[in-house]
Structures are given as C-alpha cells and as structure tokens.
Amino acid sequence: MSTIAIKGICKDYGTTRALDNIDLEIEPDKIYGLLGRNGAGKTTLLNLITNRIFPTAGEIAIDGESVVENDRALSKVFYMTEANLYPPGLRVREVLGWSKEFYPGFDMPYALWLCEQFGLKTGKRVKELSTGYGSIMKAIVALASNAPIVVFDEPVLGLDANHRQMFYRALIANYSQHPKTIIISSHLIEEIAEVLEEVIIIKDGSIVLKQSVEELLGQAYTVSGEAAQVDSYLAGRKFAGGEELGKFKAVTVLGVLTEGDRALAQKLDVELSRVELQKLFISLTNS
C-alpha cells in the first residue's frame, strides 16, 4: 500500500513549460489510466515520479518521503518505460536475474511462467527481440517485480491483439492476487477502459480531470438516430463532438441521464447509449 503525493510540480525544458503546477494524489491499490495526447506531458510526469528527471518546482513524495535521490522511496516503484533501457547484449534470463537484484520481491518462477505463456525465449538477447517481444519482456519484469507501485508507459506497444488480451488478463490476475497501485499510460483507450478504476487526463501540461471511470462515463452519453430528431433532442443541452453520416447523427451529450430524457428519446425515436471513454477523451482534449 503506497501513496504518491504530487504537489505544485512544474517542469521546464528550456523556455517550454512541459508541466504546469500539477497537484495529484495517487491512492493506494487502484488501477489508474494516465491519458493524454502526444506531448501532453505524460512521460514527463512519470519520469518525475520515478526520479529520472528533476522538477523545476514542486515535490513528489511516496508514503511521505520525497522521491529525489531516495532509494527507499524509489524501491517501491517499478517503471516500465516505453524506451528500451536494457543493455542490448543481455539475454532475457539475465534481465530477469538483474531485476531480482534491484527488486528483492521479484517473483522469478512467476516471471518464467509468464515468459512461457507469451512464448518469450529466455535465451534470446535483448537486441534480437522484436518491438512486440521487447514490450512483453518489459511488461513481464514489471508484473513480476512485486513493487507496491507499478507504472506502465505504453505497455502494449507492438503487441498483436492476442498478446494484448493476454497482457490485460495477466495484469488483472496479478492485481487481484497482489493488490498494488498501477498507473498505465496508453493510447489504446478503449482497450483499457474497463480495466481502469480511475482516469487522469492531462492536457498541455495540466490535469484536466481525475475521476473514477464509472463516474466519468455516467456524466455523458451518446444520442443517435435521424439527424433532425437528434437535433431536436439536443436543443438546450450541452454536447461535445459528434458524427454524421447521411441522415444519421450520433452526438456525445454532457449530462446525467434522467427518466425525462429517456421518455423524450423514446418519443423522438432516437437511441441512447453509453459514451465511449475514447470519444469523451477526444472531446475533452480536443481544441
């Protein structure tokens, strides 16, 4: 059980402000999704949490201890980076061995079992691995690390559909058996939407929202049907983004569905359905 407290974090690269006064509380034993468009500041934030870079201002603490130059605090976090930082000549089994040195709780039998499940040959060298298997190796090390906080930056990069499914299942099983704080940064939002408990959306270096997925999806819905009918449903409502195809129209409405809305929808013969996290994300981060 570990908490991350982020207070007033700013990060400048030269004259560019990558993160602007971020305040965030990451609660223990939840699965978080860190979502944002390219260049929004996701990786910068993850790099700061894991002390790979220093903040321009502000402080990050794990269980009350600053992460800056603090091995004890940092040993509680495993960070699966998008970039491959392992020496290219190392064999997979040597990578696993090294991981055990740094993370005393590393579960070797579980790591080897995962390698077998994913068809990752432990005799291969890091440089011989495809993009997909490179991701798989890093994800396996992360899952087996047994650190109380595990951070995944684009964990399914280059994985085929089958391996992605296996990864999500392994992640859920791992989390159920050994609850921990998990932060996943991914562009494949729809795939992870149901796995997440909370989402953090970051835009232009600021936090747009931090909310439970269920709550967030409860605050918007999709209305679709014949364009003119959909338009009359939308009268006087707040909505964001939509799609039109001929006379068909589907629009994301911002608001909580009421019984009155359902009755109106039925009268107008338009359909109400759940908003996709991905569509909501686009409408929240566009502009």
Add this chain to the structure above:
Amino acid sequence: MRLDFSSEKPIYLQLAEAIEDDILKGIYEEESQVASTTELAVTLRINPATAGKGLNLLVDEKILYKKRGVGMFVSVGAREMILKKRREGFYQSFVVKLLEEARKLNIPVEEVIAMIERGRGK
C-alpha cells in the same frame, strides 16, 4: 457470459444480471459456488472492483451468500427471488413497450394477441 461495453447499463449491473441469467438457466445451481471476483475480472477483462461490485449487489439482495475464505455461493431460493423480480420488470419492459411499438406500426391490439398465439404455436 457476455458483457456489452457499449450499453448504457453500467458494467457491474450487466454482470449481476448475467449471473442471475446463469442461475435461471441452471448453469449455477442453488448452493453451488459461483466464479470468484478474480476469475470474473480476468475472464471478462474488467477491473476487479467492478466485478466485486456486481457480486456484492447480489449478496445484498441475498441471491448470493459469502462463505468466509471459500467464496460466494448461490442461496437457496435464489431462483425464485430472481423470477419474482424479473416478472415485475417483464410487464414494464416488454408488454408496455410491445404495445407502444404496435401503436407506432398501426397494429391493432387484437392482431398483437393473434401474433402472440401464433408465436406460442411455434
């Protein structure tokens, strides 16, 4: 068991209903153990908290009960409880809707009744 991620119905409710369906179909018999939170979460690829919420809903309704350290089981009389609950919903969600749709399509009530008879003959 299948969940519809695009339905406006929350996932935990869908999960609870799917388990009820399985009890009605006899896939889970009374006094038998149902899948655990972990098994459900892994198989359906959903957050374990969501799976737990669905199961707990059924525990609150006394359709399932917990055996400490063992898991969740189907209560005696669960089938009857679900049937009773579902029958109450049947009128609202099927009969009322059926008649509304029939009105839209200009189908007289007598013809709807005839259609029901025809359906029963099948």
